[in-house]
Amino acid sequence: MSKIYFIVNPCAGNGATRRWWLSYLPVLDRTGLNFQWSFTQGPFTAPAIAAQAVDSGYDILVAVGGDGTVHEVVNGIIRNSGFTLTTPALAIWPRGTGCDLGRTLGIRNKKEDLIGLLSGGEAIWVDVGQAEFISNDGEKNLSRYFLNVAEVGLGGETAAKVNETTKVLGGFFSFLWGSLTSICTYRSPYLRMVIDEKHSREGRYTLIACGNGRFFGGGMMICPKAKINDGYFDIVAIEAMGKSNLIYNLPKVYSGRHLEHAKVWHARAKSLLIQSRGRVLVNLDGEQPGIVQAKFTIIPKAIKLLVPKQFPTMFGEV
Numbered sequence: 156m157s158k159i160y161f162i163v164n165p166c167a168g169n170g171a172t173r174r175w176w177l178s179y180l181p182v183l184d185r186t187g188l189n190f191q192w193s194f195t196q197g198p199f200t201a202p203a204i205a206a207q208a209v210d211s212g213y214d215i216l217v218a219v220g221g222d223g224t225v226h227e228v229v230n231g232i233i234r235n236s237g238f239t240l241t242t243p244a245l246a247i248w249p250r251g252t253g254c255d256l257g258r259t260l261g262i263r264n265k266k267e268d269l270i271g272l273l274s275g276g277e278a279i280w281v282d283v284g285q286a287e288f289i290s291n292d293g294e295k296n297l298s299r300y301f302l303n304v305a306e307v308g309l310g311g312e313t314a315a316k317v318n319e320t321t322k323v324l325g326g327f328f329s330f331l332w333g334s335l336t337s338i339c340t341y342r343s344p345y346l347r348m349v350i351d352e353k354h355s356r357e358g359r360y361t362l363i364a365c366g367n368g369r370f371f372g373g374g375m376m377i378c379p380k381a382k383i384n385d386g387y388f389d390i391v392a393i394e395a396m397g398k399s400n401l402i403y404n405l406p407k408v409y410s411g412r413h414l415e416h417a418k419v420w421h422a423r424a425k426s427l428l429i430q431s432r433g434r435v436l437v438n439l440d441g442e443q444p445g446i447v448q449a450k451f452t453i454i455p456k457a458i459k460l461l462v463p464k465q466f467p468t469m470f471g472e473v
């Protein structure tokens with residue numbers, strides 16, 4: 156029987172996850188699953204817990220929380236197991252406010268779904284992005300892994316703003332509010348991007364997103380063509396446009412129709428370097444850990460992810 160370790164962020168979902176988890180534990184005990192668990196102790200403490208669970212030989216690590224918790228667990232797994240065939244599988248139990256990775260994978264916050272996933276899910280190898288960027292204080296070069304979406308520009312401003320709040324409005328409205336208020340004060344920066352170390356483009360951009368997954372910002376389908384296991388990023392760059400034009404077009408991002416807009420550029424690539432003249436914020440899986448210059452590189456089939464049985468038909472075999 157698989158040995159399972161749950162890493163639970165008690166603060167996810169506006170602090171509701173601690174109480175919910177403690178009330179849910181007896182149900183989990185009755186399933187007969189072989190598991191241990193622990194709460195995270197503060198921001199970015201999940202990587203050390205995940206690394207310890209890797210060393211202890213667990214087969215499945217479950218990130219219980221939002222996209223930030225998944226992001227931290229991915230960094231802990233890779234830090235300790237590298238990219239080897241023996242790496243434990245990652246499972247996600249979306250309990251956050253945004254939960255954009257769960258949207259890409261078709262995993263909902265329902266206990267039947269999770270029990271089904273842990274007992275009958277399929278482990279597939281998926282790609283991971285490596286991000287190299289500068290710390291927020293401008294002092295250090297940092298490197299982190301991400302599973303969902305990396306982005307620079309307006310989304311970084313929004314993530315920084317929304318993460319300072321309790322997200323009491325829930326994911327959809329918190330990020331919508333954050334996006335609208337950021338648009339009001341935002342000035343599109345001058346950015347240069349180098350795609351696959353060959354082609355470059357430059358100009359004023361509202362944002363540039365680099366998707367392994369499809370959604371960010373509490374349900375915005377920013378990279379509608381991304382596939383998490385195809386060995387490529389889906390890059391979407393939105394050129395600068397007026398505030399009213401941005402607000403008018405914002406609803407299209409929820410359905411992925413923004414790709415049809417004349418000011419939206421789209422490509423597939425294995426790496427993306429972004430340089431800026433001033434300070435521009437980086438957004439990684441909904442967290443805001445640093446600033447440009449940033450380089451994103453795809454690492455194909457780098458981590459095992461437990462997905463529902465119907466996943467291959469939902470997203471197409473690659």
Ligand SMILES: Nc1ncnc2c1ncn2[C@@H]1O[C@H](COP(=O)(O)OP(=O)(O)OP(=O)(O)O)[C@@H](O)[C@H]1O
Binds near residue numbers: 196197198199222253
């Ligand atoms: N024990 C803890 N105490 C305080 N903060 C924590 C703790 N564990 C993790 N965190 C931080 O909580 C933040 C939010 O976590 P997470 O993203 O999982 O939930 P969320 O914000 O509700 O969901 P989403 O990102 O999907 O909107 C992250 O920045 C993470 O570092």
